[in-house]
Amino acid sequence: MGPRTVEKHVHKDEAWERVRRYLAQKGLRSTGQRDLIIETFLAASGHINAEELTRAVKRRNRGVGAATVYRTLRLLSDCGVAVARTFGDGEKRYEVEDHDGHHDHLICESCGTIVEFEDDEIEALQDAVAKRYGFRLSRHKHELYGLCRKCIS
Amino acid sequence: MGPRTVEKHVHKDEAWERVRRYLAQKGLRSTGQRDLIIETFLAASGHINAEELTRAVKRRNRGVGAATVYRTLRLLSDCGVAVARTFGDGEKRYEVEDHDGHHDHLICESCGTIVEFEDDEIEALQDAVAKRYGFRLSRHKHELYGLCRKCIS
């Protein structure tokens, strides 16, 4: 778990760096609410939705409004720190964008657990499919739904 | 294009058969609006959203209400004739469910074209991934986003 933790810290710093650059470039400001929301988002285990994030933020500062959370989430999407994904049932969730190394998801339809995976062979085959149809790929989404180990038994 | 056309007719008949059985089993009725909406949905090229379908239906019968279109779309999902999918930007679209053979999508981010593809090797690798994480899969979603041949030039 050691290296994993270090990695996460690196990602966090990268994320803040991105935010900082974006704000500066656009002439936007850094504020208490903004920082709190971003901090909370980055600390969350990923795959959080707007309502959950709002609740988490309010737990630390009751005064923050939902609108500000939505605004910040959009800001994070715009600067490439967060990505929105809509999973199976139409639930929109945000996760920290992974800039080096793409991952996809295994989703348990019973308990809602979301596991991330990476598979280079699949990625290679995707490129082959794209080539076959004359597409130039920019991104993809690959989600496997089913039951996790715990829910099978 | 010959065989392709025949295939589509077979799928249409299968779809109607499914609807018929479902209505009978649930003690539901067949009505003019219902038939018109289903007919229009099956005739559409797939990947249609509720609003587009409503417009198409109203073109043939102005009186049909949006609520009825939504109700019928739900009915079609319930009986396994249609499946709802949410593509990249959060747009919810419906397509005719393919009962023998699964397909995935290539989506052009510029013109919106959606191409279907099948790849057995990828499917096999998916199963391997699931096994690795102790999941039992029931379904999956695989979408490749980029530019189609036309939009590259």
Place this chain on the structure above:
DNA sequence: GAACGCGCTGAGAACGATTCTCAACAGCCA
């Protein structure tokens, strides 16, 4: 083929998630 029961329908209200509006507020530069 008339009558009846119950499912179906359209219109508009209601809903949940998200975005917008606006007046008050707060960074940041001079």
Place this chain on the structure above:
DNA sequence: TGGCTGTTGAGAATCGTTCTCAGCGCGTTC
């Protein structure tokens, strides 16, 4: 310290979808 401009919270507005309800029409019964 002002003052310019970006930011904020609250609530209104919007969007897509579902619900409600009174009236309509399918299909069965006699």
